[in-house]
Amino acid sequence: MPKIAYLECSRCHAHISADTPQTVCPVCPSQPAGSLYVRCDLSQLRGTSPQRVVSESVASSPWKGMWRYAAILPEVQPVTLGEGWTPMLASRRYPGVLLKEEGANPTGTFKARGMAMAVSMARHYGIAKLAVPSAGNAAGALAAYSAAAGIEAHIFMPNDVPFANYLEATAYGAKVTLVDGLISDCARIVAERKTSEGWFDVSTLKEPFRVEGKKTMGYELVEQLGWEYPDAVFYPTGGGVGLIGMWKAFEELEELGWVRSGKRPKMIAVQSTGCAPVVRAFEDHANVSQAWRNAATFASGLRVPKPYGDVIILEILRESGGVAIALSDDAILASILDWAKNEGIFLCPEGAAATAAYDYLLSTGFLSSSDRVVLFNTGAGLKYSDVIAQAMKLERLA
Numbered sequence: 001m002p003k004i005a006y007l008e009c010s011r012c013h014a015h016i017s018a019d020t021p022q023t024v025c026p027v028c029p030s031q032p033a034g035s036l037y038v039r040c041d042l043s044q045l046r047g048t049s050p051q052r053v054v055s056e057s058v059a060s061s062p063w064k065g066m067w068r069y070a071a072i073l074p075e076v077q078p079v080t081l082g083e084g085w086t087p088m089l090a091s092r093r094y095p096g097v098l099l100k101e102e103g104a105n106p107t108g109t110f111k112a113r114g115m116a117m118a119v120s121m122a123r124h125y126g127i128a129k130l131a132v133p134s135a136g137n138a139a140g141a142l143a144a145y146s147a148a149a150g151i152e153a154h155i156f157m158p159n160d161v162p163f164a165n166y167l168e169a170t171a172y173g174a175k176v177t178l179v180d181g182l183i184s185d186c187a188r189i190v191a192e193r194k195t196s197e198g199w200f201d202v203s204t205l206k207e208p209f210r211v212e213g214k215k216t217m218g219y220e221l222v223e224q225l226g227w228e229y230p231d232a233v234f235y236p237t238g239g240g241v242g243l244i245g246m247w248k249a250f251e252e253l254e255e256l257g258w259v260r261s262g263k264r265p266k267m268i269a270v271q272s273t274g275c276a277p278v279v280r281a282f283e284d285h286a287n288v289s290q291a292w293r294n295a296a297t298f299a300s301g302l303r304v305p306k307p308y309g310d311v312i313i314l315e316i317l318r319e320s321g322g323v324a325i326a327l328s329d330d331a332i333l334a335s336i337l338d339w340a341k342n343e344g345i346f347l348c349p350e351g352a353a354a355t356a357a358y359d360y361l362l363s364t365g366f367l368s369s370s371d372r373v374v375l376f377n378t379g380a381g382l383k384y385s386d387v388i389a390q391a392m393k394l395e396r397l398a
């Protein structure tokens, strides 16, 4: 594992020491301050064979899953529950489609990757109390990894999150507050109370390590495709951590010479028509989003009215030649049922937004059926049994 050389601001590119815990860029002239990226010196690995580096790491390390990439993750003793190295499933119907099944992670979503890394670093720094505003799944993941690390977790989430999120966070022993509002209201509460309570805030893009954990999705998809890029990646976008993390991975893979040269994939951000700030900004050719009013969708992970990293998300979409698409909750539900019945895969609503977006972009000709695409199912449908049943109007017969 390499040592962290420095943290780099995504906006002003200042270099900040990682010797002490950092939140956002402390010297930023930008408002809001830029998020910080982890930078390690990877020069020793440049030109090596990725197959060799990864297989040596797998053979010599007790850690599984995303820690197969220990060689490019910051030096730390991991707090791990087996996150990452999730299946890449070929669709039975669409020859070009591969589904990255993130529902196989601990706590049933891709949030495990970011929280494994963030909590590992928090333990390394000796932080005793973590706090997070969450749309639901980040809360469950923070609660689990904090329990494993012996750290207090303080969680604020909307009172109508899927019941599984409330249940898991409570069972893992976190201090859970349900808020009559959205993730933005939860974020305000954490910001107001964190100093007096002594909490370290692990909000999306307000600390450097969740992106660092999520970048492993980019390494994995390239490795699972034989160290090649696909033509497009569909990512259900709330705060955008995974999209930003994967783009960082692609940059590093090119720096290392680990990916066969070719064009980076088109990045496709998928949202719900009930909360689509990134789509609206993309269509308006804006470089920043406007807060979405009255956000409402059963794809609860997409209920983020104003992502902190909107500037970075929009830059990535444009640089990659991608697009941002919003789907209605009806289209999302139809895709859940379609994939369940025809592929045997129970998607979460966010993942089904991605599968529905694929159908849509095929129909418009933006993509062709011979394009190789990776669709992210970011979580297990079973985590949403109450909200999906409600959308299906399914009730148990007496």
Ligand SMILES: Cc1ncc(COP(=O)(O)O)c(C=O)c1O
Pocket (backbone or CB within 6 Å): 109, 111, 135, 136, 137, 138, 204, 236, 237, 238, 239, 240, 241, 242, 243, 300, 301, 302, 348, 350, 351, 378, 379
């Ligand atoms: C299942 C699921 N998919 C997608 C998202 C959006 O993730 P991101 O914040 O990385 O955009 C979330 C966020 O809560 C989620 O829980």
Ligand SMILES: [Zn+2]
Pocket (backbone or CB within 6 Å): 009, 010, 011, 012, 013, 014, 025, 026, 027, 028, 029, 030, 033, 034
């Ligand atoms: Zn800065």
